[in-house]
């Protein structure tokens with residue numbers, strides 16, 4: 001066995017195959033499938049994945065592997081196979097699929113170090129190598145004559161470990177710790193001396209008199225709502241002292257999670273869980289769809305199913321949408337399973353992400369809760385895969401590889417003979433249709449665990465408001481309800497359904513709208529920086545004082561961004577305290593949590609935000625939910641817009657009255673009779689499903705047909721149309737009679753970053769060779785792609801039709 005088959009990191013279709021490399025003597029004992037290596041490729045040195053090992057090569061001249069990057073495989077045998085499937089299924093390169101399965105840190109080469117984990121004597125060679133040190137650079141090992149197999153053995157026995165040195169900025173994090181610099185009685189004296197006006201200082205000092213233990217500065221700030229100026233004053237008076245402490249990259253403090261025990265299930269929960277448990281115990285694959293209203297206890301079902309899996313010594317993957325990865329959600333899993341849980345989401349630094357991934361690889365955890373890419377967690381003994389809020393479009397990756405986590409989950413479930421559980425209050429039409437046909441097993445939970453009714457939904461016709469002379473974005477009904485909720489000391493969630501909306505800039509004189517010079521889209525106004533920004537490329541410019549067309553100075557911004565809503569809220573109800581949550585206020589790491597904690601502590605009356613506030617939040621004191629513009633999505637060029645509207649309205653309504661206080665929802669709409677708004681207000685999913693399926697059938701959309709989308713882009717308009725036209729014609733020659741090929745049509749955003757964009761849509765019921773056809777057709781344009789900056793992308797399951 002001396003030849004490795006390697007998939008190399010080169011972005012080209014012609015290179016999308018394995019290449020043979022000779023395994024040098026020193027790597028022969030240790031090299032195995034799933035490791036990354038450095039190999040010569042032409043004049044370059046590049047990385048690649050070993051996907052197979054064999055005795056001989058059909059080629060005469062086989063170059064040797066230069067370096068082995070991993071002593072332990074980073075991809076399991078299963079993942080190697082899975083990656084191949086993902087690449088073929090989504091029509092992307094193998095290398096893209098493999099890289100998508102790994103944390104960022106492993107996508108580039110980092111310096112490595114070897115860490116000694118034990119004080120026990122090592123083997124003599126290793127003892128020599130460490131020479132009394134605890135940590136050595138990996139290159140020291142490489143320069144030694146110690147065989148790799150020795151190192152690998154020590155690694156497998158956990159005697160040593162290998163660290164990837166991510167930029168030190170990320171690896172090491174320091175926190176400021178504060179503690180009293182004097183005895184309590186001296187602090188008390190100082191407190192008496194402090195001016196009564198120095199309220200903030202007095203507050204901090206009193207805190208330390210009561211709690212003399214060291215505390216993190218940031219924690220103190222959140223507890224007391226204090227700030228650095230105050231602390232600085234006390235430091236200068238030598239009443240406090242500070243020091244820096246290194247913080248480990250454990251993003252979650254284990255002690256912060258109170259242990260929870262399984263609840264006694266309701267009859268409906270029991271009925272949903274039993275068949276899942278049965279499959280777990282029989283080690284059989286099946287797909288379950290748990291359709292349960294918000295608050296029906298789906299999460300408790302997940303927790304108890306996982307418990308069953310853990311008792312069998314197996315592992316679990318739980319996917320939740322990125323924005324639902326709130327501390328509240330994490331707490332429920334950590335609370336039940338403690339340090340058995342790894343958490344993976346994009347707010348973690350790359351170092352933290354890598355650490356979480358390592359815990360999985362090293363079998364230190366048995367459960368992972370994470371966003372989309374956690375579906376590739378390198379577990380080898382999976383007992384269940386759960387996808388919560390299965391209707392969320394974030395489960396589809398919009399970049400190569402364009403995979404859907406649901407498909408990957410089912411593939412892995414089949415491999416591991418374990419159940420896959422999809423949960424939602426508003427399942428996708430695709431999943432619900434499959435469940436109705438019996439392809440998935442359906443469980444229905446139509447009652448909340450606390451037996452509380454779903455909150456009443458009231459629809460307000462905004463056209464009538466306008467008729468009656470109310471031009472504000474708040475109807476009289478909503479305003480009055482907010483006033484009385486605040487008067488009762490209760491809280492409000494306000495949703496601005498912003499997809500399809502933005503604050504654009506228009507001239508009142510001539511109607512000129514400021515557009516991005518590189519994309520066919522209006523620029524968005526950002527008040528804080530007084531800039532106009534394009535959301536598709538990174539173009540920005542200063543807000544002009546005059547209209548560039550007619551030079552009038554009546555250029556203004558329009559639309560209802562969250563900033564605008566906040567402003568008019570402040571005007572309308574100056575006494576109300578508002579927390580605004582949108583992409584602008586949550587950009588900084590941790591700010592999301594901070595705002596939510598603050599709202600939970602009732603430091604504000606109103607939580608105003610976009611989609612991100614609709615998910616998974618659970619506040620006992622929220623009794624009113626307002627939706628400002630229910631229909632803003634309905635008019636987007638997207639056949640799923642009714643479905644998305646229904647999902648969002650249902651989701652956000654579930655935020656109210658989850659506890660003792662009854663809830664109330666007010667939905668403002670300009671199309672109050674639209675079925676998705678009407679049916680959402682009655683929580684009538686079944687009726688919505690039937691209505692919407694009828695429409696999908698008539699217009700031939702999923703789930704009645706499958707869709708594939710080919711998008712062509714190029715700086716030259718004519719060229720794009722011509723090529724798209726040729727693709728359409730080539731497709732028409734090969735596809736079946738029933739299959740519809742549409743195009744060339746301009747993409748909804750017809751120009752982006754100075755490139756024109758056209759698309760071709762394929763609607764089909766049965767086209768088993770479509771991938772092959774598409775591949776072949778695209779290959780015909782390989783020359784142009786390489787030489788002429790032509791871009792052709794294929795999405796076999798498009799969600800964004802943009």
Ligand code: ADP
Nearest residue numbers: 263264265266293294295296297298299300449
């Ligand atoms: P969902 O995920 O369907 O929205 P949750 O799992 O969040 O529902 O459950 C809603 C609330 O009901 C939570 O506070 C949860 O702790 C509680 N709960 C769940 N199951 C039970 C049960 N069997 N008995 C009592 N309370 C329960």
Ligand code: ZN
Nearest residue numbers: 516519534537
């Ligand atoms: Zn742009």
Ligand code: ZN
Nearest residue numbers: 507510547550
């Ligand atoms: Zn003008």
